[in-house]
Amino acid sequence: MTKKQKRALWRILAATGLLAVAAVIGRLFPLPWWGEYLLYLLPYAAVGYRVLWDAARGVAAGQMLDENFLMGIATVGALALGEYAEAVFVMLFYQVGELFQSIAVGKSRRSIAALMDICPETATVWRDGEWANVSPEDVAVGETVRLLPGDRVPLDGVVSEGCSLLDTAALTGEPVPRQVTAGDAVISGCINQTGLLTVTVTHRYGESTVAKVLELVETAAERKATSENVVTRFARVYTPIVVASAVLLAVLPPLFVGGFGEWIGRALNFLVVSCPCALVISVPMTFFGGIGAASKAGILVKGGIFLEALERVKTVVTDKTGTITKGNFEVVSVNALNFTDEQLLQLTAAAESGSSHPIAEALKRAIDIDKNTVVSTVTEFSGKGIQATVNGQTVLVGNQKLMNEKKIPFTASDAIGTVLYVAVDGTFAGHVVIADRLKEGAAEAVAAWKAAGVRRVCMLTGDRRETADAVAAAVGIDEVCAELLPADKVIEVEKRLSADGKLLYVGDGINDAPVLSRADIGVAMGALGSDAAIEAADVVLMDDKPEKLAVAIKIARKTMRIVRQNIFFSLAVKVAVMALSAVGLGNLYLAVFADVGVCVLAILNAMRALKVDG
């Protein structure tokens, strides 16, 4: 408990004691009305002096309608009407409610702070022949830092020595640790688990992942959700309206039916429920909790406004390469004629060995080219293939167009992927199929998106239609736009934007900044360490698992559900208490419950948003 909370607790305890004494004395000794009155003024003063003092300060500063002032008026009004016991109890309940509220706010602030606790305070750096502990901000690029088991990585860098397991859960939400050894990149915020590591720093603190993630989550509060703004605007008019109706209630009816005191009593109830705290605290808190829960799962949401949009996602447009497929080509089959498969692959790889095209890279990964191979006179046919002399044989590698052009009879293949036809010394020798592999869990991810409420999934790709269709069929995508140029992607996204339901674009963040910003929600995945994608996207999935998108949508739905519950519940209770009070069935106890009681309940409900349960 903070000092302030402790003082409040003492005030409450003192008042409760005095109230008990007053009740006992009142029972034992018959007192005149003014004696009893004075007896009850003591506990009232003990618990309420602070509220009255703050109210006075508020009025002095021109803040007429603050909570202290309204509570002050309500209880002083009750005292004036002779309802002294009620005045004391109401002030007491109000203070207890405020104390609970303050404790609940403090608790959720701490759980949010714990989420942010991913940056170590010191880094152990090699300087002047010894290890020194310095602040991560003071470490320069190129310096060497040491990580003992249990240490958090302070800055982004590359392992220069050692091997260990890294716990990346704080950043990616991924429970399986990642193995690193010399030469691997390490990302700040991860925890070194098993071995001693020395790391060469590659990024200053301000540019390290951990600093970026922290900044992003903290500034997320600035991009407020529409409902958050609506609540704030509503709060601004709510209090004056309720106070005005209280005044009307106190003045108008007595003119016709009389009973001045009775109507003032009813009006006082209005003043007590006129504070919009339950809404103003709990709605932003829920959004914050939702953003916190998402970041715990490795999903960075750049503001409440995107949680609101995520809830209403109806269309997902996805990139193919890097999102649904792995984005690295592999040799998937070899069909040789008159050669062994091994020989054909050797010749093909040798002919392509001078190229840095992804296809050539895939060939190089598939086989080790014989060291004695001699490759000469390489001719490239742009967009069609390549010809080279390998160990004296003329090897032609390319697509159907190239085979037709060189008038080589061949057997066409309908394999999915890129088919390389190979001819040796003018005779068809078979084909090699190279394709992009589906990501593990891609089909399950698409199914999970749909289970989370997505109606339509559309895939954009620059790839051939046959390949794209095959990928789409394998993972359950509804619609395919193939053979697109990069600029076409924006057009295809624009075509699908609609008024009902939001459009979400998910890509790997490479070259898709324009599309990311054009969609209602741009999601970049596998963005760990990629600055451009973190900049351009609205939601960032820290690892490259497409199923995380379904988790993000679920968190958004839960958050919005809690927001709506809180808005509805607080308003319903307040309106009900006002209605009861207007007809004379309410009392100040009910009113205090509608004020602080509802607020505490709304805060407790809001804190559920912090929990991730898939």
Add this chain to the structure above:
Amino acid sequence: MKKTYRLEELDCAHCAAKMEEAIRKLSGVTGASISFMTQKLTLEAEDEKFDEILQQAAKICRKIEPDCRIVF
């Protein structure tokens, strides 16, 4: 220039919204945001008037919530 400050004893969410609104209206302020949850004020204002604006912002906070202080 854009800077972030901690707000001590910020206990009332409604007040935070009022402060934010009032600080935004100060001349020379291009952006202001108060997060009740992180107890932080982010102020974006013209460089030459920044210190003066910060003083005014502190005054606004004191006025709306007497115990609330900006930690410079």
